[in-house]
Amino acid sequence: MTGQTLAASGLVLTYSEAGRGRMTAVNGAALDARPGSMTALAGPSGSGKSTLLYLLSGLLRPDAGSIRWNDTDLANLSEARRDAWRRENAGFVFQNFHLIEEMSPEDNVLVGGWFAQWSVRGLRRRAGELLEQLEVPRERTKVALLSRGEQQRVAIARALLFDPPVIFADEPTASLDVAAGGNVVSVLRRLAGEAGKTVICASHDVDLLDVCDHVVRIEHGKIVAPQVVQKAAAERVS
Template structure:
């Protein structure tokens, strides 16, 4: 597996702050992302790191600027086009897991495949293999019976169901204890360093920042250290 190179230029995202005023949440001149990198978007609450993550993934559309992955500009695509790009290229991991409590771990991993043309048998085999890889008990009838750390590992397995080239994670360790968080940090590190995927994480977790290839620190939507915008040579 090899990730995709990504690049953002002149990226800006605004929200309405009043009847006539708008507030800029992200103002990013340039950012490059390369396969094999784990890039951490860091900053306190309200710094714009999650908003930037959603812009880079096409979940949000910028007021200005471009986000291109391997030359494909998400900002220029239709909503359907962005959905298709994410389906084919991206996996998502969220702070609150977004699992379906009534389903088993395997069935939760399989949810992205509900509308896939791939065979159910092959997808289920991959789901079971991913759960085994991340040490998740597969004999639970409901995912709600798992610990929070195990639930987040189910969410990581779900993100990998279609073998994505790019992983986006939003505060993936924020609701976990230290031991569970360490397992998630190690998994994200290996997805970049070993499997050469492109991994982008919004987080203020020191353990995640410590294993990141680069940390892009934000303050009120703007970059604090410009040197972090480019990969190390």
């Protein structure tokens, strides 16, 4: 599989909160994520999974460490340049979807294109194709009328609008029932396996962890089991 590896090392992020002092949420994390692979950040609640995902995607800037992509180190970029990097290279799927409930599935997918220079007609066609691939009923006038699993697939379609090489997903199955969660896991797995994307998820869903090529375990902000290659996944991708 060709393409760029997202390579992070020595990442540190400390939150400070008025009256509560400082807390180091990520403490020296390192990982490599390659195209065509699916990596899970796993660990107990509060261990730093989401924070690490935000760092890797450029949503947060680390206090120390580097996140390399080509010749770029995201850690050295201003917020505006990290935003630009994300627009070009990354799609982000949030646990609670972050959809606009009164808008149609297609318009939700197109939200990411509001500020883009692409032709609206081309984007609308792509949004429709993505919804079809992900088996979302397109005729619904409002996203609020979709099931939660369908809503999460709209969020995945939105993340894929510009065909980014890297997909981040924060607890993508956490608020779904088993069947809908399994469907989202299959979609993410296919994005890595068939579309060659780099997929990185924060999750404690065992069904999701089971299909990942790598599971990075975090406790108290530190990686305690780095890049374990799962037997089943290793056999499947070899």
